[in-house]
Each structure stands twice: as C-alpha cells, then as structure tokens.
Amino acid sequence: MKKLPIFLLSFLLFFMAGCKNNSNEVVVYTSVDQVFSEPVLKRFEKETGIKVNAVYDTEETKSTGVLNRLLAEKDNPQCDVFWSGDPVRTIVLKRRGVTAPYVSPQAQGIDPVFRDPDGDWTGFSARARVLLYNKNMLQGDDIPRSIFDLTKEKYKEQVALANPLFGTTTFHMAALFTVLGDEKARQFLAALKENGLVLASSNGDVKKRVAQGEVACGITDTDDAFEAMKEGDPVGIVFLDQEGIGTLIIPNTVNLIKGAPHPGNGKKLIDYLLRPETEALLARSCAQMPLHKGVKVPEDVPSLDNIVPMKIDYEKTAQKLEEIQSYLKTWTKQ
Amino acid sequence: MDKAVKHPVYAIVFLLFIILVVIPVLYTLFFAFFTGEPLSQKLASMDRDTWALLGGSILLAASVAFLSTLAGLILGFFLYRTALPFRGFFRLVLLIPLFLSPYILAVAWRDLFFVIFHDTALISSYGGAILVLTTVYTPLALLITGNALAGIHAGMEESGLLLTSPGRMVRRITFPLIRPAVFSSFILIFVFSISEFSVPSFLGIRVFTTEIFTQFSAFYNTSLAILQSFLLILVCILLLLAEGHYISDAPFFSVSSRGSRTMIFRGRRLVRTGLPVVAGWFFLTVVAPLLILSFQAFRGGTGRFFQAFSLLKSTFLHSVVLALAGGLLIVFTGLVAAWYRRGDPRMKRGRFFDWLLLLIFAIPSTVFGISLIKFYNHPGLGFIYAGSAIILIGYAGKFSFISARITGNALRQIPASLEEAALIAGVRPASRILKISIPLILPALAVSFLVGFIFSLGELGTTIMVYPPGTEIMPVKVFTIMANAPQALTSSMTLIVFLVTLLLVTAFYFLIKPLMIRYRYAGY
Numbered sequence: 001m002k003k004l005p006i007f008l009l010s011f012l013l014f015f016m017a018g019c020k021n022n023s024n025e026v027v028v029y030t031s032v033d034q035v036f037s038e039p040v041l042k043r044f045e046k047e048t049g050i051k052v053n054a055v056y057d058t059e060e061t062k063s064t065g066v067l068n069r070l071l072a073e074k075d076n077p078q079c080d081v082f083w084s085g086d087p088v089r090t091i092v093l094k095r096r097g098v099t100a101p102y103v104s105p106q107a108q109g110i111d112p113v114f115r116d117p118d119g120d121w122t123g124f125s126a127r128a129r130v131l132l133y134n135k136n137m138l139q140g141d142d143i144p145r146s147i148f149d150l151t152k153e154k155y156k157e158q159v160a161l162a163n164p165l166f167g168t169t170t171f172h173m174a175a176l177f178t179v180l181g182d183e184k185a186r187q188f189l190a191a192l193k194e195n196g197l198v199l200a201s202s203n204g205d206v207k208k209r210v211a212q213g214e215v216a217c218g219i220t221d222t223d224d225a226f227e228a229m230k231e232g233d234p235v236g237i238v239f240l241d242q243e244g245i246g247t248l249i250i251p252n253t254v255n256l257i258k259g260a261p262h263p264g265n266g267k268k269l270i271d272y273l274l275r276p277e278t279e280a281l282l283a284r285s286c287a288q289m290p291l292h293k294g295v296k297v298p299e300d301v302p303s304l305d306n307i308v309p310m311k312i313d314y315e316k317t318a319q320k321l322e323e324i325q326s327y328l329k330t331w332t333k334q
Numbered sequence: 335m336d337k338a339v340k341h342p343v344y345a346i347v348f349l350l351f352i353i354l355v356v357i358p359v360l361y362t363l364f365f366a367f368f369t370g371e372p373l374s375q376k377l378a379s380m381d382r383d384t385w386a387l388l389g390g391s392i393l394l395a396a397s398v399a400f401l402s403t404l405a406g407l408i409l410g411f412f413l414y415r416t417a418l419p420f421r422g423f424f425r426l427v428l429l430i431p432l433f434l435s436p437y438i439l440a441v442a443w444r445d446l447f448f449v450i451f452h453d454t455a456l457i458s459s460y461g462g463a464i465l466v467l468t469t470v471y472t473p474l475a476l477l478i479t480g481n482a483l484a485g486i487h488a489g490m491e492e493s494g495l496l497l498t499s500p501g502r503m504v505r506r507i508t509f510p511l512i513r514p515a516v517f518s519s520f521i522l523i524f525v526f527s528i529s530e531f532s533v534p535s536f537l538g539i540r541v542f543t544t545e546i547f548t549q550f551s552a553f554y555n556t557s558l559a560i561l562q563s564f565l566l567i568l569v570c571i572l573l574l575l576a577e578g579h580y581i582s583d584a585p586f587f588s589v590s591s592r593g594s595r596t597m598i599f600r601g602r603r604l605v606r607t608g609l610p611v612v613a614g615w616f617f618l619t620v621v622a623p624l625l626i627l628s629f630q631a632f633r634g635g636t637g638r639f640f641q642a643f644s645l646l647k648s649t650f651l652h653s654v655v656l657a658l659a660g661g662l663l664i665v666f667t668g669l670v671a672a673w674y675r676r677g678d679p680r681m682k683r684g685r686f687f688d689w690l691l692l693l694i695f696a697i698p699s700t701v702f703g704i705s706l707i708k709f710y711n712h713p714g715l716g717f718i719y720a721g722s723a724i725i726l727i728g729y730a731g732k733f734s735f736i737s738a739r740i741t742g743n744a745l746r747q748i749p750a751s752l753e754e755a756a757l758i759a760g761v762r763p764a765s766r767i768l769k770i771s772i773p774l775i776l777p778a779l780a781v782s783f784l785v786g787f788i789f790s791l792g793e794l795g796t797t798i799m800v801y802p803p804g805t806e807i808m809p810v811k812v813f814t815i816m817a818n819a820p821q822a823l824t825s826s827m828t829l830i831v832f833l834v835t836l837l838l839v840t841a842f843y844f845l846i847k848p849l850m851i852r853y854r855y856a857g858y
Contacts, residue, residue, distance in 0.1 A: 027803045034814040053804030056814040065798040068550060068700070072707040078720070078803070092554060165552040201536050208821075214454060231820050325552055333383075333540070 025051040026265035029066040030083040032252060036286045044272045050265050074098050077259045080266030083273060088171045090121045090253040091318035100258040102267055106274035109292045114251045123251030125279045125288035129172050131238040132210045132225045133217035144217065147240045150192060157196035160206045160218030164328045168221050168250050173328060174321035175248050175312050189331055199332060211235055226287035239307050246310040251291060347670040348687055355731040356690050358709030359697060366560035376561055384545060388565060391542035394460060395528035398467040399520045406475025406519060409615060412608035414484040417600045424612050429473045430620045433835040435792060436470045437532035438828045442623035458537045466533050469619040471526060475519040482515030488597035525570050529698055542566065543698060550700060563701040570696035630825035642826035645815060646808060653808035656722060657791035660729030664786030665779055667730055668737025672745055695735035699795020702731065706800050720802055728796040733789045737782040744778030780846050784839065791835060
C-alpha cells in the first residue's frame with residue numbers, strides 16, 4: 001500500500017507526457033464540420049510541414065464546444081486560428097476581444113463586403129440559405145420562389161426551419177430583420193408560426209425531414225441541401241427571392257486569436273485557407289461557392305455571379321442578432 | 335478530523351480529488367456568483383419560465399426514473415428469480431442500450447416512429463422523451479434491482495410463505511428488502527435524466543438543460559448558465575439527502591448473493607408471462623434500434639461501413655487506453671471513498687467525500703468542462719491542461735460517484751467476523767485487505783470498472799470541451815463527423831462504436847472469469 005502514491009504519480013506523469021510545446025505547429029479550432037475541414041488542414045500540413053493540431057466542433061451542436069472554449073481561454077489563449085462556418089461566431093469573439101487583426105495578402109481578391117473593416121476576420125468560400133423541397137410533394141408552380149410564399153395556406157404544416165436561436169438560422173433571422181425592418185420581420189415570423197411551421201432541431205434535421213417526406217420543404221444551408229442530393233434523395237433546391245430581397249450568403253470566416261501562441265504559423269494557415277485553391281477544394285467537397293473570381297468549380301456548384309444576394313452589412317446584422325435574441329426565444333416558445 | 339481522514343491513503347485521494355476536481359468547479363461557481371452583475375440581478379433574470387422549466391424537468395426525470403425502475407424490477411424479477419429459459423443471455427443483452435449514446439437511440443426511435451406511423455409528432459413530445467430515456471436507463475435499473483432481488487436469502491421468503499400468501503409475502507418481506515435498491519435506482523436514473531440534454535434537444539422538447547444550453551450557446555451568458563446549473567445540483571443534493579435519511583445503512587447495489595441461496599420461482603404460468611415480456615422488451619429496446627442502424631448503414635452496400643472504420647481507426651487505441659485508465663481511476667477513487675465508510679452503520683464517516691462525488695456527478699458536462707478550462711488554463715498548469723490528464727480528471731470527476739456506491743454496498747455486505755478472525759489470528763492489515771476484503775468485493779470492483787470504462791469510452795459533453803488540440807477521441811470524432819455526413823456513414827460509425835465496446839466488454843469478461851473462479855470460495 002505504501003507504493004500506491006508512487007504508482008499514482010507515475011500514472012499521472014504518463015498521461016501528462018503527451019503535452020509538449022512545439023514551435024513548428026499551429027493550433028486551429030473550427031466549427032466547420034470535420035468531414036470537410038480535416039482534408040484541407042491535412043493538405044496544409046503536408047504542403048508546409050507545419051503540424052496542425054485541430055479542435056473540431058460542429059454546427060449541429062451550435063459550436064458550443066469551441067466557442068465557449070475560446071471565451072474561457074481568453075486570458076491564456078491556446079489557439080492560433082479560428083475557422084468558423086459563419087461570421088456570427090467570429091463577430092461574437094471580436095466583440096469580446098478574443099480576435100486580433102490580420103489582413104492576409106490572399107484577401108485582396110475578396111469583395112470588401114465579406115471582410116471585416118478592422119481586419120479582424122476575412123470571409124471565404126460561402127454557403128447560401130436555400131429552400132430544399134421534396135420533388136414528390138412539390139412540382140412546377142407549387143414550388144415556392146419567395147420566403148414570403150411559405151406563409152400561404154397551401155404550405156400549412158409543410159415547412160421546416162431549424163431553431164432560430166442558433167447557427168446560420170439565427171443569422172438568417174437577423175438578416176431578415178435588417179432588410180425588412182423590425183415590424184415587417186415580426187409580422188412575417190408570426191405568419192409563419194400561424195401557418196404551422198415545424199421547428200427542427202438543426203439544419204441537418206430540416207434536410208432529413210424534407211428528404212423523407214415528413215414536410216414538403218424547409219429552409220437550410222446549401223451544404224446540407226447538396227448532401228441530400230448527393231445521397232440520391234428526391235429533393236431540389238431554390239435560391240429564394242431572386243426577384244426581391246435576394247438570398248442570404250454566408251461565408252466561412254477565419255481570424256487570428258489575440259495572444260496566439262504561434263502567430264506566424266497562424267498567419268500562414270490563414271493565408272492558405274484564403275487561397276483560391278482552398279475555395280476550389282471546398283467547392284468540390286461541399287459545394288461551397290468561392291468568393292474569388294474565376295475559381296474552377298464543378299458544374300453543379302452555383303456561382304455567386306448568378307445569384308442575387310441579400311444586401312446586408314455582416315457586422316450590423318450581427319449587432320441586430322444580439323438585439324432580437326430575446327424576441328426569437330419568446331417566438332420559439334409560442 | 336475523524337479517524338478515516340487521518341489515514342494517509344484516504345487523505346491523499348481525498349485531497350487530490352478536492353484539488354484536481356472540486357476546486358475548479360468551486361472556482362467557476364464563485365466567479366459566476368460574485369463577479370459581473372450583482373447576484374440579486376442575476377437571480378432576478380431567472381423568471382417564472384425558468385422555474386416552470388425546472389419543474390418540467392423534475393417531472394420528466396421523475397417519470398423516467400419511476401418507469402425505468404419499474405421496468406427494471408419486472409425484468410429483474412423474471413431474469414433473477416424465475417427459471418426463465420435463456421435468462422443468462424437476456425441478462426447480458428438487455429444491457430446493450432448502455433453501450434449506445436442516448437442521442438443515437440433518440441434518432442433511431444424517431445426513424446422507427448416515422449416508418450411505422452409516417453409521423454413523428456408522437457415521439458417529438460414529453461411522452462416521447464420519457465419513452466426514449468426509459469429505454470436508455472432501464473438497463474441500469476435492471477442491474478441494480480435485479481442484483482438486489484438475487485441477493486435475498488431464500489430462508490426469509492420461505493418462512494414468509496409458511497405463514498402468509500405470496501402477495502403479502504412480497505409486500506411485507508421482499509419489497510422492504512429491496513427497497514433501498516429501488517430508491518437508489520430511482521435516484522441514480524433521476525440524476526442522469528435531469529442532466530440529459532441531447533434527447534430533449536433532438537426531440538424539440540424544452541427542458542431545463544436546453545434552457546442552460548440556450549444561455550451558453552445563443553446568449554453566451556456563461557454566468558447565468560452556471561447559476562442555472564447550480565439549481566440542478568441543488569435538486570440532486572436534496573434527493574440524496576432524502577436517500578441518506580431513509581436508506582443510509584441499507585445495501586445499494588448487490589453484485590452477488592454472498593453464498594446465500596436465493597428462492598427461484600418455477601411454474602409454467604410464470605414462464606408463459608415472463609418470456610413474452612422479456613423478449614418483447616429485448617426486441618423493442620435492443621433489436622429494433624440495432625436493426626434500424628444496420629439497415630441505414632448497409633442500405634447502399636458495405637462501402638460506408640468501411641469508410642467509417644477507416645475514419646475511426648486512428649481513434650481506437652488512444653480512446654481505449656484513456657477509457658481503461660479512466661476506469662482504473664474511477665474504481666480506485668470509488669474504492670477509497672467507500673472503504674472508510676464501511677463498518678459505520680450510521681454512515682456519518684466520510685460523508686463529505688460522498689457529497690463531493692455527487693456534486694461533480696450532478697453538474698452538467700458543459701459547466702464541468704468550462705470549470706476545468708478556467709482553472710487549468712493558466713501558465714504553470716499547462717502540463718495538465720495540454721495533456722490527456724485533463725480528460726482523465728474529467729472521467730474521474732464525472733463517474734467516481736457511481737463506483738463509490740457500487741463498491742460501498744459490496745463492502746457493507748462483508749461480515750465483520752471475517753476481518754475480526756484475521757485480526758485475532760495476527761494477519762497484517764495489508765494482507766487482510768489484499769487476501770480477504772478485496773477478493774470478497776472483486777465482482778463489485780469488476781462491475782465498477784466496467785461501468786467506469788463504458789461511461790468513459792462514451793463520454794462526450796466534458797471531453798469535447800477539454801480534449802487537447804490534435805488528439806483524436808472516438809466519441810468526439812463520431813460526433814463531429816456525423817453532423818453533415820450521409821446517414822449511412824453516421825449509422826456505420828455508431829455500429830462500429832457499439833461493436834468496439836461490445837468486443838472490449840466481452841474480452842474483459844473472459845479476462846476476469848478465471849479470477850472469479852479462483853475466488854469462488856468467497857461466495858461467487
């Protein structure tokens with residue numbers, strides 16, 4: 001029994017042995033689904049020889065893991081780069097003083113609307129919010145073309161939307177409030193609820209409900225929509241409001257962390273992610289639309305040149321989001 | 335300081351647990367309570383809706399705990415007290431839901447409802463959440479109550495039957511004897527259910543844990559989320575107080591009959607009733623979800639299954655080593671915590687350690703994860719924060735309570751006369767422990783290790799918050815890949831995790847079997 005503390009100590013030392021501080025590494029936290037982000041990071045590792053230590057999370061869990069981890073680590077950062085699937089989380093971090101400015105030379109070809117004016121984040125490869133519909137349930141003129149069509153009687157209890165308190169759906173709601181104004185946006189949401197809107201647990205859940213015919217259509221992101229089509233589900237997509245307010249475009253964002261332990265390597269990774277080649281890779285793997293002009297993409301990946309985007313300021317929309325969260329919480333309870 | 339606390343091994347483990355696990359939580363609670371806005375303002379933000387949600391969660395957890403315990407009792411009776419055919423097989427296979435994540439089972443159940451009713455409204459309700467969670471936790475109830483039923487000495491019930499009817503005998507003799515196990519099953523499942531987030535969230539049910547999650551992930555209000563979590567802990571502590579008051583000195587979890595003979599009920603009617611009940615439950619809670627998962631995984635051939643294997647293979651070794659180490663730590667902490675409470679009929683000694691184990695067990699995983707980050711992410715503590723040690727601290731904190739309960743009961747069942755005889759014979763204390771007590775509680779330690787290992791291998795809530803960058807942990811990888819992956823890949827990964835767990839549990843069974851045979855004299 002006297003040897004027990006020695007045994008315990010050796011045991012603990014064994015499990016502490018894994019930690020080492022390597023200067024030729026970069027630590028990245030990402031909320032982009034691992035199935036898409038890991039191949040890009042592996043390629044960076046192979047091409048540069050810089051070891052990538054990644055922490056993955058998923059939008060399906062509303063990125064609770066990485067975001068709360070970055071906030072909790074604020075006073076002693078462990079992460080160099082945060083690669084987010086949308087601008088919301090990055091802007092939350094910027095407002096809480098977690099990000100640092102870095103303007104990558106690779107950001108030159110990207111429209112300024114997708115870049116932070118202070119240089120704290122840069123957008124690349126974008127998704128869009130689209131209508132996913134079940135081809136067996138909706139055909140021809142029955143397919144909605146505007147988000148406002150979804151309040152019509154014929155779609156009663158046939159439309160799914162993910163919980164608007166989280167992720168890209170919450171950003172979509174904030175964008176609607178920005179574009180329409182508070183009163184009209186509230187009227188629209190009330191009408192949707194009145195029409196028996198089905199609240200799903202996530203965008204992936206919206207995809208599943210539409211694909212198996214539980215509802216006729218739903219609003220989701222292009223990556224979920226293309227995944228359903230790749231799986232051979234009887235679904236189609238519509239870029240809504242092409243003759244009206246336009247479709248919401250959601251870029252990936254990348255930013256440097258303030259006080260990052262490996263800022264040099266962090267910047268190299270940011271440069272790598274913002275290259276047109278990375279955008280081409282993401283277009284192939286998950287149908288994301290490049291923000292650089294002239295990037296070669298597969299035929300079925302839409303081009304931003306052919307889509308009327310919703311005209312929003314991402315910073316202001318993120319600010320609006322904070323204002324409307326309490327309203328959205330009440331709305332989901334009704 | 336009582337005699338137990340003075341013992342060096344107990345003191346070291348107790349202090350290590352306080353320093354490594356409890357202080358990080360208290361540190362975070364302190365900051366949540368006393369920094370930023372005044373406490374009164376924070377408490378005022380908990381409106382009527384918050385309290386209503388807490389009430390709803392208590393009701394849901396109580397329903398799950400009641401139904402699971404009832405189902406566990408019924409199944410336990412047929413499997414441990416009747417001559418039901420294949421009862422050995424059923425005892426093992428009915429534990430399978432323990433190996434699967436509640437979230438995956440919820441997905442499988444919803445798919446099943448859609449296939450049968452072409453509608454999921456029925457399952458996407460409080461009733462649905464109760465149904466899913468009941469199937470998830472009934473195996474725990476079966477383990478606890480079944481073993482208690484098996485531990486009743488035949489003489490007691492036979493004497494009762496000489497004097498009165500079987501029904502009255504069950505009410506007056508059997509039930510009072512297993513009452514502590516029934517209470518304990520209820521409490522353990524209640525604590526698990528009230529902290530469960532993934533199932534209500536997936537089914538779209540608003541409960542207290544989803545409210546805490548909303549504060550974390552939509553409002554980024556960590557302080558309020560932690561304060562709300564504290565309410566959950568209070569509820570659990572109140573429940574444990576009740577348990578301590580009513581059944582403090584009664585057995586919690588018997589893992590063997592200690593050589594006593596148990597009365598087995600025979601008769602065709604019992605078999606005719608029991609077999610459909612047990613087989614029906616097996617089909618509903620084990621076969622149906624596994625069939626759905628297998629159908630989804632192999633619908634388009636075996637390609638996705640092999641892809642899933644290729645994605646997960648890099649996680650196997652590290653995850654299994656961590657879970658093995660976690661299992662050992664959990665068993666050791668539980669053993670030490672329980673050891674110094676043995677022989678104290680009033681259960682006062684070492685009670686503080688028990689409270690601390692419960693505090694950490696009841697705390698939501700995200701809060702525990704944030705506590706570990708806030709405490710260990712400081713210069714000088716990087717040797718813990720940046721290595722696997724942080725994950726092990728998470729495992730030991732979360733699951734040592736269960737181990738302490740399992741081991742504690744086994745220790746209380748050892749007759750004092752055995753140790754007294756050894757003491758009189760002049761056997762040294764270390765030999766008394768290693769040659770008498772440990773062999774006698776070997777099955778309890780094995781069960782404790784197994785539960786700790788299975789829970790550690792599947793732990794996600796805290797691990798996803800603290801795992802070191804660049805490491806690959808099986809449940810984390812499954813979870814982060816399944817978000818946008820095709821259904822076939824997701825189901826394949828779930829099946830692989832299930833098969834890996836099953837394989838390891840089976841290997842452990844055959845590894846431990848010779849030891850059990852060797853110590854058969856001790857009553858196994």
